[in-house]
Amino acid sequence: MTGPLRVLVTGGSGFIGRHVVAALHGAGHDAVVADLDVFADGEVPTIxxxxxxxxxRERAITSDLDAVVHLAAFTSVLRSVQQPADVHATNVEMTAGLLEAARVAGVGTFVFASTNAVIGDVGQDTIVETMPLAPLTPYGGTKAAAEMLLSGYAGSFGMRCPVLRLTNVYGGGMSHKDSFVPRLMRAAAEGGEVQIYGDGEQRRDLVFVGDVARAASLAVADWPSGPVIIGGSRSYTVNAITQAARDATDRPIRTRHVPAKPGEMPAVVVDIARARARGFEPGASLVEGMREAWVEFAPDIPQD
Ligand SMILES: NC(=O)c1ccc[n+]([C@@H]2O[C@H](COP(=O)([O-])OP(=O)(O)OC[C@H]3O[C@@H](n4cnc5c(N)ncnc54)[C@H](O)[C@@H]3O)[C@@H](O)[C@H]2O)c1
Known part of the structure; x- marks a missing residue:
């Protein structure tokens, strides 16, 4: 699609959403947000x-939209194990309702934020888009189910439904999150300790939030339906990520090794060749990205 587009970003007030709105603006598009919380910058209309x-949903999905970027979700993997019905209601039923509203309103493009956790345990193998879906948690299961709903709407109604399978996203604006990078940042700021599951030698791919936002903007413009892995293209051990956080924050971060949680993937190593073929290239280095994440946690760094 060319020209300025009008794009609804569900979950646009969240961590990734705020960066997606900025990337859409940067590409010359109009963004509207639908969220439980009002968007921080009053210039962006929020439903x-x-x-x-x-x-x-009816108020959010209007026929003047060109595309939806659907980010709103129940995002906690660990809580999804305790509340499987709630994660289904939000991640499956709500997504089905939004897709149907988009179809009825004639909105032809629906971009969805999924996860590589839809693939499940592949041991040490590199994850590619063609692997069968075998999620290990209700969270992963609901994201896989939502991907299938999009596939059905793309097949039957000619909608364009790109799926971004994100690895672990990190960067500025994640102080409300409970993933590994914010835990490291909190420990650095408060002098606490971080739990490391198992020996810490499991590999993870981290992707910088600004890179994810750029991928979403590219997907809105012209990516075809179907899954695309969006990662940082290098994987690091949890121990190496911890060391990068020490380097970025210049703080000692204490760690304690505890048994791994159920559903913990032994390795997340991804191949981003498909994303690269569509014009995506991750830019930030791990320490640079960690420095951006650190800004809002650091007690002694002035904030804008
Ligand atoms: N952060 C990651 O590492 C990561 C990795 C893979 C996939 N994802 C996916 O990316 C998307 C965005 O994640 P995030 O990290 O920005 O999370 P976030 O929690 O920061 O943002 C989610 C936003 O959705 C909104 N929301 C949730 N339920 C809603 C509802 N019922 N109605 C309206 N708004 C609702 C929240 O208010 C919040 O602003 C999610 O779909 C998530 O599953 C994130």
Whole structure:
């Protein structure tokens, strides 16, 4: 699609969403947000409310839109194990309702934030898009189910439904999150310790949030339907990520090794060849990206 587009970003007030809105603006598009929380910058219109409610969806999905970037979700993997029905209601039923509203309103493009956790345990193998889906948690299961809903709408109604399978996203604006990088940042700021599951030699791919936002903007413009892995293209051991956080923050970060949690993937090593073929290239280095994440945690760094 060419020309300025009008794009609804569900979950646009969240960590990734705020960067996606900025990337869309940077590419010359208009962004509208639908979220439980109002967007921080009052210039961006927000449809405030729970998208599980059909009335809120109706207000959000209007026929003047060119595309939807669907980020709003129940995002905690660990909580999804305790609340499987809740994660289904938000990640499957709400997504089905949004897709249907987009079809009815004639919105032809629907970009979805998924995860490589849809693939499950592949041992030490490199993850590619063609692997069968075998998620290990309700969170991964609901993301896989939502991907299948998009595939059905692409097949039957000619909608364009690119799926971004994100690895672990990190960067500025994640102080409300409970993933590994913010835990490292909190420990650096407060002098606490971080739990490391197992021996810490499991590999992880981290992708910088600004890179994810650029991928979303590219996907809105012209990526075809189907999954694309969005990662940082290098994987690091959890121990190496911890060391990078020490380097970025210049703080000692204490660690304690504890048994791994159920559903913990032994390795996340991904191949981003498909994303590269569509014009994506990750830019930030791990320490640079960690420095951006550190800004809002650091007690002694002035904030804008
Ligand atoms: N952060 C990661 O590492 C990562 C990795 C893989 C996939 N993802 C996916 O990317 C997307 C964005 O994640 P994030 O890290 O920015 O999370 P986030 O929690 O920071 O943002 C999610 C946003 O969605 C909104 N939201 C949640 N439920 C809603 C509802 N019922 N109605 C309206 N708004 C609702 C929240 O208010 C929040 O602003 C999610 O779909 C997540 O599953 C994230």
């Amino acid at each position: 405030e409310g729970d998208l599980c409610d059909p009335e809120v």
